Amino acid sequence: MKNNDYDIVIAGAGASGLTLLWYILNSEHLENLRILLLDQSLKPDNSKTWCFWNKGPFPLAKLVYHSWKKLEVRTSENRFAESLNQYKYQCIRSIDYTKEILYLARKSSRVDLVETSIQEFDFKSEKALTITDDGTYSSELVFQSVKKPKDYHRSKADNVLLQHFTGWEIETSEELFNPERAIFMDFDVPQQNGVTFMYLLPYQKTRALVEYTIFSESLLPADVYEKELKRYLAQKYDLNEESFKILRKEKGVIPMEDRKYNQWYCQNVMNIGIIGGFAKPSSGYAFMRIHEQCREIVNALENNFALPDRPVSSYRFRVYDMMLLYLLKHEPDISLKIFHDFFRKNSFNTILKFLDEKTNFAQEVTIFSKVPYIPFFKSIYKMKHRIFTGA
Ligand SMILES: Cc1cc2nc3c(=O)[nH]c(=O)nc-3n(C[C@H](O)[C@H](O)[C@H](O)COP(=O)(O)OP(=O)(O)OC[C@H]3O[C@@H](n4cnc5c(N)ncnc54)[C@H](O)[C@@H]3O)c2cc1C
Structure with a gap:
């Protein structure tokens, strides 16, 4: 060599x-x-x-x-749980x-x-x-x-958000979790800092990773994430600081940008x-x-082909992401309503397929027709300079 x-x-x-x-x-x-x-x-x-x-x-x-x-997805009004058959x-x-x-x-x-x-x-x-x-x-x-x-x-970016989170892997003395069911999003938490949810991955009946997650423009002071985790565990699982052990902490910031x-x-x-x-x-x-x-x-x-350097997503999905980002940034309350209807009216299999960008246009029209779609028209209008120039 x-x-x-x-x-x-x-x-x-x-x-x-x-x-x-x-x-x-x-x-x-x-x-x-x-x-x-x-x-x-x-x-x-x-x-x-x-x-x-x-x-x-x-x-x-x-x-x-x-x-x-x-x-499972939880909102302040409902809980939607479903087996993933696909x-x-x-x-x-x-x-x-x-x-x-x-x-x-x-x-x-x-x-x-x-x-x-x-x-x-x-x-x-x-x-x-x-x-x-x-x-x-x-x-x-x-x-x-x-x-x-x-x-x-x-480089061109109109809607720049961060997904920021802090998680604790905890162990409890009581059996509180269902290791067969992950809580994908629990929106039943205070929403004052941006669209916010808890993500809970149970590994055993007594062990789970729970993450406080926000979509917003800026990070919060470090202690806020931990305060919210404590509050959630107390309210939803009746856990105080003496009744669980933190095995590991995880935190991250992921860009959400068009x-x-x-x-x-x-x-x-x-x-x-x-x-x-x-x-x-x-x-x-x-x-x-x-x-x-x-x-x-x-x-x-x-x-010996040229290396793939096209955009990661097709035009259609770049537009959908742009519309959703616009709403997450400018209309967090409406975004919550959209999430609620999205999960209430579509099966998880459809949702995961959509998030995987494997749905066809007819399926996407059906998905959008089941959520408040007027805000999406507004987002198309606001993002027209991108949408009509190739996104
Ligand atoms: C805590 C966390 C959890 C996540 N969970 C999920 C999930 O559940 N599902 C999902 O799909 N995505 C998830 N993501 C998003 C994404 O999958 C991860 O961020 C993933 O690690 C990205 O891979 P990457 O290779 O781009 O960056 P990284 O994995 O961060 O790798 C970058 C590497 O570069 C090295 N490096 C950086 N700067 C230098 C330097 N100057 N010199 C030498 N080395 C350097 C770092 O040490 C690191 O090893 C998560 C992200 C985080 C932060």
């Missing part, structure tokens, strides 16, 4: 970098690629729980930590995912791993360059999930993961979209 020169540099060993590496290592056609994996920390940590739903077999199914047959809602812990893929990487003679801080990317003399504290690495291609492109803040993401940082340096715009703007779910992107990249590498 030439010093510091690789076929591919994967910059960032988070969900997207590791997923891309996993697909490359599992490709019979890419066995000759020399790969460098870089991250500021290559120590697996238990900081994230990635949930997703899918129908068919999931390639890393052995890493699934828990899955739920039923989902999908499985499941979660993987970042610690298990990272351990497994780093183990495979270390076992492979064609992958080098370096723990270093990445400073910049560049393209010179027909090579992509990754400039790190440890030196500069050159490669044919870089897939990076660590740095926002320089033009990020200049931004026109640029897939390229510079020539031969592709943005992947959240930085590449792979979080679904109206929900923040990214894990399965990252898998789809990585499968497409590997397919292109195997077949």
